[in-house]
Amino acid sequence: xxxxxxxxxxxxxxxxxxxxxxxxxxxxxxxxxxxxxxxxxxxxxxxxxxxxxxxxxxxxxxxxxxxxxxxxxxxxxxxxxxxxxxxxxxxxxxxxxxxxxxxxxxxxxxxxxxxxxxxxxxxxxxxxxxxxxxxxxxxxxxxxxxxxxxxxxxxxxxxxxxxxxxxxxxxxxxxxxxxxxxxxxxxxxxxxxxxxxxxxxxxxxxxxxxxxxxxxxxxxxxxxxxxxxxxxxxxxxxxxxxxxxxxxxxxxxxx
Numbered sequence: 500x501x502x503x504x505x506x507x508x509x510x511x512x513x514x515x516x517x518x519x520x521x522x523x524x525x526x527x528x529x530x531x532x533x534x535x536x537x538x539x540x541x542x543x544x545x546x547x548x549x550x551x552x553x554x555x556x557x558x559x560x561x562x563x564x565x566x567x568x569x570x571x572x573x574x575x576x577x578x579x580x581x582x583x584x585x586x587x588x589x590x591x592x593x594x595x596x597x598x599x600x601x602x603x604x605x606x607x608x609x610x611x612x613x614x615x616x617x618x619x620x621x622x623x624x625x626x627x628x629x630x631x632x633x634x635x636x637x638x639x640x641x642x643x644x645x646x647x648x649x650x651x652x653x654x655x656x657x658x659x660x661x662x663x664x665x666x667x668x669x670x671x672x673x674x675x676x677x678x679x680x681x682x683x684x685x686x687x688x689x690x691x692x693x694x695x696x697x698x699x700x701x702x703x704x705x706x707x708x709x710x711x712x713x714x715x716x717x718x719x720x721x722x723x724x725x726x727x728x729x730x731x732x733x734x735x736x737x738x739x740x741x742x743x744x745x746x747x748x749x750x751x752x753x754x
Contacts, residue, residue: 506534
């Protein structure tokens with residue numbers, strides 16, 4: 500599998516800040532934040548599956564425009580995978596004809612250009628030789644993370660999450676875990692905000708990584724613009740033994 504980071508920031512601003520989206524090979528997206536908009540139309544048309552971690556705007560912002568842009572270029576529907584609660588939010592608040600057309604019935608329900616497919620916690624979806632499994636996340640709305648398994652190696656993306664005891668035993672049982680992409684949205688001085696919004700700050704990240712017995716390469720996502728240097732300096736101070744690095748747009752992982 501090849502994963503290209505289209506966006507991994509907690510916000511926008513400047514030439515390199517895009518919100519969360521990971522392109523898997525050329526046909527799968529994990530989340531559909533603003534980074535998707537940088538892809539040319541021909542690459543957008545190749546995307547067959549979108550796996551959403553949750554319904555917050557920075558993770559779904561490009562999905563409505565994506566399906567609108569490629570609907571006349573595809574012979575098969577775009578499949579949107581997410582927790583059932585997330586799909587209900589999309590149907591009620593985004594693809595509701597008031598904000599955006601409901602592409603599940605365009606041009607007809609029988610030949611729709613978009614389909615929803617609910618995924619349960621722990622469920623795996625097999626796409627060729629690739630397996631994508633929903634993992635637990637703790638956030639202010641129903642959320643999941645994902646394990647991407649090529650057979651030769653695995654990458655885990657936590658999505659947006661806070662302290663999450665249910666996750667680590669699962670990660671510690673992944674024999675081929677190569678990469679862990681985990682969020683840290685706030686610096687330590689905003690720990691209370693991190694707790695309220697169910698994100699992580701550096702001291703919380705260090706506590707979570709202490710639960711990890713596997714030794715993957717660790718990359719930090721969802722840093723807030725304007726606080727990147729401070730947050731990474733704090734991470735390097737309190738979690739140095741885990742050697743976390745900042746995730747960057749256009750970074751590529753092969754496994």
